[in-house]
Structure formats: C-alpha cells, structure tokens
Amino acid sequence: MDLERVQRTLAQEGLDGWLLYSFGPSNPLALEVLGLRGHLTRRFAYFIPKEGRPTLLCHAIEESLFPPLEGERRTYARWEEFVQGLQDLLEGSHRVALEYVAGGQIPYLSRVDGGSLDLLRGMGLEVVSSWPLLLLFQVWDEATLALHKEAARGLERATDRALALLREGGVSEKEVQEALVEALAQEGLVFDHPPMVAFGENAANPHHTPGTRRLRRGDVVLLDLWAKRPEGVYADITWMAGWDPPKEAVAAFRAVREARDRAVAFLRDRYAQGLLPRGFEVDRLVRTWLEERGYGDQIRHRTGHNLGREVHGAGPHLDDLESHDFRPLVPGLAFTVEPGLYPGPFGVRTEINVYLQPEGPEVTTRAQEELELL
Amino acid sequence: MDLERVQRTLAQEGLDGWLLYSFGPSNPLALEVLGLRGHLTRRFAYFIPKEGRPTLLCHAIEESLFPPLEGERRTYARWEEFVQGLQDLLEGSHRVALEYVAGGQIPYLSRVDGGSLDLLRGMGLEVVSSWPLLLLFQVWDEATLALHKEAARGLERATDRALALLREGGVSEKEVQEALVEALAQEGLVFDHPPMVAFGENAANPHHTPGTRRLRRGDVVLLDLWAKRPEGVYADITWMAGWDPPKEAVAAFRAVREARDRAVAFLRDRYAQGLLPRGFEVDRLVRTWLEERGYGDQIRHRTGHNLGREVHGAGPHLDDLESHDFRPLVPGLAFTVEPGLYPGPFGVRTEINVYLQPEGPEVTTRAQEELELL
Numbered sequence: 001m002d003l004e005r006v007q008r009t010l011a012q013e014g015l016d017g018w019l020l021y022s023f024g025p026s027n028p029l030a031l032e033v034l035g036l037r038g039h040l041t042r043r044f045a046y047f048i049p050k051e052g053r054p055t056l057l058c059h060a061i062e063e064s065l066f067p068p069l070e071g072e073r074r075t076y077a078r079w080e081e082f083v084q085g086l087q088d089l090l091e092g093s094h095r096v097a098l099e100y101v102a103g104g105q106i107p108y109l110s111r112v113d114g115g116s117l118d119l120l121r122g123m124g125l126e127v128v129s130s131w132p133l134l135l136l137f138q139v140w141d142e143a144t145l146a147l148h149k150e151a152a153r154g155l156e157r158a159t160d161r162a163l164a165l166l167r168e169g170g171v172s173e174k175e176v177q178e179a180l181v182e183a184l185a186q187e188g189l190v191f192d193h194p195p196m197v198a199f200g201e202n203a204a205n206p207h208h209t210p211g212t213r214r215l216r217r218g219d220v221v222l223l224d225l226w227a228k229r230p231e232g233v234y235a236d237i238t239w240m241a242g243w244d245p246p247k248e249a250v251a252a253f254r255a256v257r258e259a260r261d262r263a264v265a266f267l268r269d270r271y272a273q274g275l276l277p278r279g280f281e282v283d284r285l286v287r288t289w290l291e292e293r294g295y296g297d298q299i300r301h302r303t304g305h306n307l308g309r310e311v312h313g314a315g316p317h318l319d320d321l322e323s324h325d326f327r328p329l330v331p332g333l334a335f336t337v338e339p340g341l342y343p344g345p346f347g348v349r350t351e352i353n354v355y356l357q358p359e360g361p362e363v364t365t366r367a368q369e370e371l372e373l374l
Numbered sequence: 375m376d377l378e379r380v381q382r383t384l385a386q387e388g389l390d391g392w393l394l395y396s397f398g399p400s401n402p403l404a405l406e407v408l409g410l411r412g413h414l415t416r417r418f419a420y421f422i423p424k425e426g427r428p429t430l431l432c433h434a435i436e437e438s439l440f441p442p443l444e445g446e447r448r449t450y451a452r453w454e455e456f457v458q459g460l461q462d463l464l465e466g467s468h469r470v471a472l473e474y475v476a477g478g479q480i481p482y483l484s485r486v487d488g489g490s491l492d493l494l495r496g497m498g499l500e501v502v503s504s505w506p507l508l509l510l511f512q513v514w515d516e517a518t519l520a521l522h523k524e525a526a527r528g529l530e531r532a533t534d535r536a537l538a539l540l541r542e543g544g545v546s547e548k549e550v551q552e553a554l555v556e557a558l559a560q561e562g563l564v565f566d567h568p569p570m571v572a573f574g575e576n577a578a579n580p581h582h583t584p585g586t587r588r589l590r591r592g593d594v595v596l597l598d599l600w601a602k603r604p605e606g607v608y609a610d611i612t613w614m615a616g617w618d619p620p621k622e623a624v625a626a627f628r629a630v631r632e633a634r635d636r637a638v639a640f641l642r643d644r645y646a647q648g649l650l651p652r653g654f655e656v657d658r659l660v661r662t663w664l665e666e667r668g669y670g671d672q673i674r675h676r677t678g679h680n681l682g683r684e685v686h687g688a689g690p691h692l693d694d695l696e697s698h699d700f701r702p703l704v705p706g707l708a709f710t711v712e713p714g715l716y717p718g719p720f721g722v723r724t725e726i727n728v729y730l731q732p733e734g735p736e737v738t739t740r741a742q743e744e745l746e747l748l
Contacts, residue, residue: 023481026481041686042696043478059696064579064582065581077674077675077695078695078696079695079696079698083477103457103489103496104397104417104489104492105489107397107417107487107489107490110487110489111487112487113478113485113486113487114472114474114490114491114492114501115481116477116481116484116488117491118476118477118491193413207436299451312415322416322433322452322456324453
C-alpha cells in the first residue's frame, strides 16, 4: 500500500482517517485493499490515520491469517475488547472514511453493516464514503493493463472460433458455450461464470442461461464472454451475429453501435478539455440518445461497469440507471461500454472495453461495426 | 416457506413486517431464507407483511434468476424506481424486522449495509433485528438431523483412520491432513476447508495451517474436522491424542472435558425446568468454571458455534466472548460445544455436537474422555 498517497488523499478530503472494517469477508473492498485472501471469520479493523502509522485490530485466534501489514498490530479476544479497541483506534478522530454510501446509492461501496455504523456514530464519529480512497486501488498500472490486453486477445480468438462453429450450422446454444469454455481454457484464461450464448428471442434476456435451443433462420446470436489471466484483471466483450436477421435487429444494432461510439467520443472530448467525466454522465448521454430515437423502453441495464479482479469491479460504473454513480472517471480506470436494446423478439448489444490513459480513452478491444452475417 | 408461521411470529413480536434486503449475495441470510442460489448482482427486496401476501422487488434484468416465490413479483430498472418500489412495499409499516443488530453485536445477523439502513430510517421506519424470524429457519427437522448424524459418523471413521496412521509413526501434519481429506471423500462428505491437524506447540494456534512438522515424543495431536452430506448440514468434531504428552496437557484436557460436560448438564437442567437457556449463558458458565481453576488466560475462543449448511451457522452461538449472543437456544437448534485452552507449548480442545430435542440436549457425536495415547 502506498501509505503516503492514501494519507495525502485523507488530507485533501479533510478526513481524520480511513477505517477498513469487516466481519470476516463481509467487506470485500477492505479485503482487496489489504490483500487478504485467508479464511477470515471474525471482525477486524484497520485504521489509517491522516498522520502516523496504521493499526490492525484483529481477533487473537485469527492473527496468523493476516499477512504482514504496515503499522502496528493489536488483538482482541472478548467483544468488549473489540469495542474498546475500536474506540482507542479512533480516539481524537472526528470525520472518518468508511465503506459507506448515503442511502446505499452505490451499493458496491456500501459494505459496512448498519449495526456497526450505529456503533461508530455512537462514538461521536461523522462517517463519510471512502470512495476517493478506494479509487487509488482501482486504477491499473501498465503491467495490469498488459494482462487485461492478453485476456482481451484471448476472448477475441475464442469468439472467432465460436463464429466458425456457428457458420457450420445446426448447433445449440449449449454447444457454442462449451466450445467457448474450451477455447478460453486453451488460452489459459479463467472466469467466474461461463460465457453467455443466446439465440433469437433468448438474446432479449440479458442474463439468459444457454440451453438446447438450436439456431434458426431469422435468429440473432449474442455471445458475451469475460475472462482474465489468473494473476490479472478481466476483459469482457460481446459479439453479435445473425442468420438472416430481422431488419429491426440490424437497425437496433446500428443504434447501439452509434451510442457506444458517442460515449467514447464524449470521454475523449472531456479529457481534451481537461475535465473529468463522471460515470452517470456517460450513461445519461447514451440513454438520452437512444431514447430520442424511440428506443427508450428497450433499455434494461446501465451503459457499462468497472473492470478489475472481478468482472464487475467496484470502481466507477457508467451508470445512472441502476445506481447514480457520481464518481469521476480518473486516468487508470477501465470499464466496459455496452449499450443494449431488448425489444423482445430479439436483443442486441455491443460491448467494448476502455482504459483511461492520462490523455484520454483507449479502446482495448475490437469494436464491432455490423452484425456478422452467418 | 411456512408463511403462516412467519406471520404469527411477526404478530408476536409486534412487527409490521420483515424486509429481506440484499445487494447481490451481500446478505447471505436473505439468500438462505429465500432459497436463492443464482448469480445475483443487483439489489432486491422481499417484504413479508404481518398480514397478506409477500412481494418481491427485483431488477428486471435478474428476474429470471429468482425461483417461484410466494406472493407478488415486481421489477425495477432505474434506481429511482427501486427507491420508490421500496417505499410502496413499506407503505403503512412502522416497525420492521431487518438483518440488523444494534451495534453489530452479533455480526452474523447484521447484514444490511449502513447506507441502506439510513435510507429505510429516512422513510420513517423503526428497524429492529430479525433474529426471532431467522430462528424459524435455523432449526432442523428429523430428516436434517439424520443427515447431520451421517456426517458425524463419517467424521468419526475418518478420525479413526488418522489415529491408526499416527500410531504407525513418522508422519507429518500435512500427511495426516491428506489422509483425512481422502477418508472424508470416501465417506461422500464435502467441506469448505480441509481439516486441521496440529502437533505440539502448533495445537496452541486454533487456526493453524498443517505443515511439514513431524510428530515428536512429548507432542499432543489435535485433529479438527467438519463436513456434511452435499444436501445436508455440518457435523464438526475435535479429537486429541498425544505421544507421551506433558502432564499439564493431560490435566488441561480433563479440565475442558469437565467444562464441556457441565455445559451439557446446564442445558439439560434448564430444559428440565422448562426454561430456555441463552447462548451467552453457556459460554459464561464454561469460562467461569475454567477461570476459577486458573485457566482464564488460556481461553481464546467462544465455547461453541451454531451448525447449519455452513459450518459456522448463523443461528445462536455459545458466545459471550467474541459477541454477546443473547438468543434463546430453542428446540431444533444444533451447535458445537468446544472449550479449548491454549497455554503455548501445547493446546487442548474437546468438541462435541449437540442437538436440542424438545425434551433436552442430545449429544450427537462421540465424547472424548481422555487424550488418546499413541
């Protein structure tokens, strides 16, 4: 952890410290910041004051599960000692960052339970969201970006193999999914859940589970796949094809493609002006543009999500739909741009990945221009 | 879900309803109550009013991931609709149960994030802990108890195999662990983490990771293993041996054995009197007894934990150490009784499982009387 940078951010934000607080793995953000992988089952707290050394407070029985962490280490056995230990850590602090968001509006960031929040407020603390500090851990360096690009190339090659299989004809969703899984394994990539393959009307369900349905004339085909190098971060792409697809699907695909490119242009434009766009702004822009073309009632999800060690990272999303993501899109962040339309008889989506270089957005994946005709 | 029973409990507790609220899998209690297994990533709420039918409010994109649930089903797409939908669900309710515990004092039960708690309070609700409702889902029926006993027999047979291997001599912790893993697999049992095997001073660390250390004269041996039938609930036992163990270890083992039996006697006595003991009372009794014999500074964990589909279940624990578990030990619950002492050069623990029959405690596992001599 770059303690100096964290403490500089604490000073900038007018905070007395950052309390990373979790019951076992209940706060995944705290675990990621501290690099914890062990099998934790008790409460712990790691307090970073605006000046001086951090302190870990963990249960005596679990001390051996914590890696070396910067600063002091204290243990508790009894619950009264935990509460007293917290109070000692926070002595003299008034305004403290926590994995908390007012109203839970960005649920990814609101991870400390309500009872513990009451406890901290009862100690006289003003609790604010830790998102500006978390951002420091959500940006990628060059090495991480390189691993992401390796994953992206693997996804693209797997997609091409699936397209070849589709062109042979007569396949089911499940068979295409199995071919993708095999291709990703051969690429040395791992993933949390297998790829999505949806034909025809199934493409209208953004979370469809591939089944035995076979490809028919008039179908669109939607492939959505995400994976990473075991030590890396995710790439996540969608690619679409069609066998004599309906004209409406071709037109809808062109609309999402245009919306996607407008999102990237917006980011480029803001960076060129020296401004930091915010997650919700990109989503709003894309949705407004699609709404104005009469597609408003066919939108079912946000424009994009952050990418990290999890495919749905905890960094800023392009979202004013499911949540109001007010966070700035700072250099070093990566995310998907994936507008989709789901009228019912079919669905369309295009999905690219974007990494923010200091000078502006870099699109790290292939960008599809038209439905692939089978 | 036995809706009638839930609503009867709501009436008894003077509650207007129970709000099961989660962001994806963040509230594991809500997932277990609703029988949800899918890959959820958005916020949902399921409200059970004191009268009438429950309502599910979930994101449109995830609707297909929810199994049929009793009552009505509503979806939201935009975050404003989620907040409005919540408000509609809770209209007319004032006092509502939630996975919340004041001060987070039983962290297993405090699962809704602080930001969402603020949101609910901002709607004028009084939020109270849902533990009395959760208890209805934490008790076992006869079929579940039978599966637990199957697991217990498997653990005992695996223990016997490990003891036979230890008697052959020259083995390392890791080798004994591997033998246990193999034995459990042959029994058709599954587990979250492999068994614990600790020799000598390593037994003083209740969360030791088995390594290459070999058995030496003067060592105690601590085996702790837990497993379940894939469709069942856990059993969790500790068994101890020694190769010419120190006299102090033999004496300490007798002390924890006596403490264990006193805990069971206390439960039996309370049930005979028609009283419901509480989790913290059993822990306090065991600790007081050990403290009075001069072992107070060697105690490092609570007396026992609830058993369920997870080895550390979310039901009442025998705990006034790590948390103050005020919940009543009602018939149908099961838990471990596992006092341990960890002076440093060695550690001792004995662990049995107890199921509460309507007439009193039933010990479902073998109870060790003396260290097994190797």
